[in-house]
Amino acid sequence: xxxxAFLAGRLLALLLxxxxxxxxxxxxxxxxxxxxxxxxGDTLELEDGRRVRLAGIEAAKPPRGAKPDDGRVWPLxxxxxxxxxxxxxxRRVAVHGPAAVDRHGRLLAHLVRDDxxxxxxxxxxxxLARVHSRPDARAYTAELLADEERARGAGRGLWRxxxxxxxxxxxxxxxxxxxxxxxxxxxxxLRVSKAGGECYFDFGEDWRSDVTVHIGRAAQRAxxxxxxxxxxxxxxxxxxxxxxxxxxxxxxxxxxxxxxxRLERDPLPGPPAVSAPDPDGEDDPLDEDEAEEDPE
Numbered sequence: 001x002x003x004x005a006f007l008a009g010r011l012l013a014l015l016l017x018x019x020x021x022x023x024x025x026x027x028x029x030x031x032x033x034x035x036x037x038x039x040x041g042d043t044l045e046l047e048d049g050r051r052v053r054l055a056g057i058e059a060a061k062p063p064r065g066a067k068p069d070d071g072r073v074w075p076l077x078x079x080x081x082x083x084x085x086x087x088x089x090x091r092r093v094a095v096h097g098p099a100a101v102d103r104h105g106r107l108l109a110h111l112v113r114d115d116x117x118x119x120x121x122x123x124x125x126x127x128l129a130r131v132h133s134r135p136d137a138r139a140y141t142a143e144l145l146a147d148e149e150r151a152r153g154a155g156r157g158l159w160r161x162x163x164x165x166x167x168x169x170x171x172x173x174x175x176x177x178x179x180x181x182x183x184x185x186x187x188x189x190l191r192v193s194k195a196g197g198e199c200y201f202d203f204g205e206d207w208r209s210d211v212t213v214h215i216g217r218a219a220q221r222a223x224x225x226x227x228x229x230x231x232x233x234x235x236x237x238x239x240x241x242x243x244x245x246x247x248x249x250x251x252x253x254x255x256x257x258x259x260x261x262r263l264e265r266d267p268l269p270g271p272p273a274v275s276a277p278d279p280d281g282e283d284d285p286l287d288e289d290e291a292e293e294d295p296e
Contacts, residue, residue, distance in 0.1 A: 032092035032114055041080025041128060043106065044088055052095065053106040056144050057120050058132035058182060059084070060158050076158050080128040087122055088113065100136040108137045124148050127157025130164065131241065132182060133258045135222075141258040166239070169203040169211045175250040184241045185211065185252065186263075192234040199223075199230045201238070209249040213240050219254045226257040237263045 037045040041059025045051050060076035092114040100108045111119045120140075123129040124147035131144045151159060158164040167175055169187025191202045197217045204210025215223060215230060223230060239261040242252035254260065 032094045034092050035088040035090065038081060038085040038089050041077060041084055041123070044084065044111075046093075046095070051104075051106045052109050052111065053102060053104075054120050054123070054129075055100075055108040055110055055137040055139070056131060056133050056141060057123060057129040059123060059129040060164070076128065076161065076164075079157065080123065083123060083126055083128050084119070087117065087119055093119070097139060108134070110140065120144060121147050125151055125156075127151040127154070127159050130158070130182075130184065133256065135256045138256055138258050145261065169240075172204060172209060172211045172249045175211055175244060176246060178244045178250070179246050181244055182242065183244055183252075184239060186237070186239045187211065188237050189213075189233050189235065192231050194230075201230070201233060201240075204249075207248060211249060212247075212251045213238075213254060213260070214247075214251055215254045219256065223254070223257045223260075228257055228260075233260075233262060239263060 034047040035044050036047050039045065039051070040061060042054040042057055043051060044054075059080040060074075061080070062072070062074040062077045088111070093111040094114075095107070095109045095111060097109065102108055113119065120129075121144070124131070124144060129148075131141065131148045133141045133144075151157065152166075167178065167183045167185040169175070169185045175183070175185065187203045189201045189203060190205070191207075193200050193202070197220060199215040199220055200207070201213035201215075202210055203212070220230075240252055240254075240259060242254065242259050245251050245253065252259070
């Protein structure tokens with residue numbers, strides 16, 4: 001009860017800040033709209049027919065290409081969908097910014113229930129989603145990251161699964177198996193280099209094969225505007241989230257500064273960073289693949 005009251009108070013403060021700062025509010029903030037359907041762990045439908053994708057998070061989902069009639073069970077994905085239905089179905093919610101629309105025609109928004117419960121925060125607290133911000137949906141990322149860290153430290157939900165565990169930036173061979181997937185990677189930046197207006201974080205001695213974080217020119221401007229000096233990250237432990245591509249070893253392309261966390265202190269206790277699951281290993285009922293949204 002104490003934690004629920006804290007969340008409600010925090011979201012009320014955030015909503016008031018959003019209104020005072022002129023952030024878009026979609027729908028009536030007081031009365032809100034009723035949720036008529038829950039489609040998966042982070043997508044629902046409102047009574048006016050609009051579909052909303054919860055901004056800033058990525059819930060557990062079945063693997064891409066999974067068929068409903070193949071008899072497979074995806075417990076974390078089912079738990080995420082059931083949790084969102086329990087939290088939102090039939091309830092009125094206030095819909096507010098960033099009010100962007102994704103390529104599937106869904107509204108990207110934060111939803112707050114009529115009693116003040118922030119749906120994104122509630123799913124993260126249960127360990128049924130990870131933070132996944134976008135260039136056009138960056139609001140409240142710091143608050144969401146704090147919720148995620150508490151769930152990870154407690155080992156809740158997907159944080160008990162090797163599939164969703166923190167990845168080790170010092171193990172490029174293992175991370176290469178995560179190609180074309182969204183991952184959260186942690187390690188010490190051995191070297192920061194700049195070339196042609198772009199920036200690179202290297203986590204190993206050989207840039208041709210190690211794990212690298214790439215900050216392109218547009219992202220570099222956003223990082224600088226946020227008051228961040230990439231050169232200051234050399235020798236620091238960081239946590240980076242994004243899509244794994246293979247380009248001179250595993251690489252994450254940064255599109256906005258919220259993808260990088262500088263760990264000034266030890267992370268909360270919890271499952272350690274791990275290598276990618278061995279595809280030949282034994283099945284684990286919690287080790288399910290994830291159908292993440294396509295890269296921005």
